Amino acid sequence: MAQPKVWLGVSLKMYFGYQQTLTWCRDVAALAQRHPAIQQGDIGLFVLPAFPAIPAVAEIFADTPVRFGAQDVCQAANGAWTGEVSASMLQELRCSLAEIGHAERRRHFHEDKNQIAAKVAMSLRHGLAPVLCIGEEQQGHPEQAIALCAQQLAEALAEAEHQGLQGSLLFAYEPQWAIGAPQPAPDSYIRAVCDGLRQLPTPQGITLQVIYGGSAGPGLIQRLGGSVDGLFLGRFAHDPQALAQIVDEASVLLKEIR
Numbered sequence: 001m002a003q004p005k006v007w008l009g010v011s012l013k014m015y016f017g018y019q020q021t022l023t024w025c026r027d028v029a030a031l032a033q034r035h036p037a038i039q040q041g042d043i044g045l046f047v048l049p050a051f052p053a054i055p056a057v058a059e060i061f062a063d064t065p066v067r068f069g070a071q072d073v074c075q076a077a078n079g080a081w082t083g084e085v086s087a088s089m090l091q092e093l094r095c096s097l098a099e100i101g102h103a104e105r106r107r108h109f110h111e112d113k114n115q116i117a118a119k120v121a122m123s124l125r126h127g128l129a130p131v132l133c134i135g136e137e138q139q140g141h142p143e144q145a146i147a148l149c150a151q152q153l154a155e156a157l158a159e160a161e162h163q164g165l166q167g168s169l170l171f172a173y174e175p176q177w178a179i180g181a182p183q184p185a186p187d188s189y190i191r192a193v194c195d196g197l198r199q200l201p202t203p204q205g206i207t208l209q210v211i212y213g214g215s216a217g218p219g220l221i222q223r224l225g226g227s228v229d230g231l232f233l234g235r236f237a238h239d240p241q242a243l244a245q246i247v248d249e250a251s252v253l254l255k256e257i258r
């Protein structure tokens with residue numbers, strides 16, 4: 001299947017309970033069913049619920065183009081890794097994506113670059129597109145952010161390159177200072193950084209699309225224009241109507257710029 005021109009992804013983090021997750025996903029499934037740009041594959045919608053909800057979410061999205069995946073994946077294939085979930089089990093559950101290296105996991109669970117590189121490789125090995133989260137801690141100049149992200153991207157892809165793995169990767173540029181904030185990073189800042197990130201080299205056989213996350217919500221995708229390949233949403237997609245508005249904005253943008 002061709003890659004969508006615009007991605008809209010939502011991580012539910014640990015905000016919703018089980019039933020609340022399913023109710024929200026049913027609303028998203030209905031949105032996907034009625035929206036031509038999603039049906040035609042121009043907009044790729046994906047949802048990352050908490051692990052226990054994945055089988056039920058898979059049922060809800062079964063007859064829709066909505067992709068789903070996990071918020072994390074184990075770096076090891078299987079074995080004595082209490083509390084972890086393997087890439088192969090996610091594959092069995094029909095996940096197509098695995099989020100890796102979110103700032104909250106780096107902060108609370110001290111995930112380091114070696115773990116992240118191993119998770120990227122493990123995901124690609126099992127046909128899961130990594131949603132690789134990278135972003136600077138403090139706001140500075142766009143050039144500094146690009147340099148730091150470039151280094152983190154190279155580190156995250158090192159193991160996959162070493163193993164000669166192929167696949168597509170979503171690079172979620174998430175400046176840490178803009179996550180959980182009242183508003184996203186300034187438009188000009190996001191555009192400058194994402195324009196730079198889209199030029200970064202990748203190992204042969206690995207393709208990359210850049211999406212922005214960090215207090216993204218209605219109005220942002222149009223302001224960013226063609227500088228990003230989509231958005232990675234959190235809180236501001238909890239209201240299904242807000243998500244529907246963002247989908248509408250993305251389809252207007254597609255008509256304008258592509």
Ligand SMILES: O=C(CO)COP(=O)(O)O
Pocket residue numbers: 011102174178179180181213214215216232233234235236
């Ligand atoms: O971290 C994010 C997406 O994974 C962004 O979350 P918020 O949009 O809630 O800041």
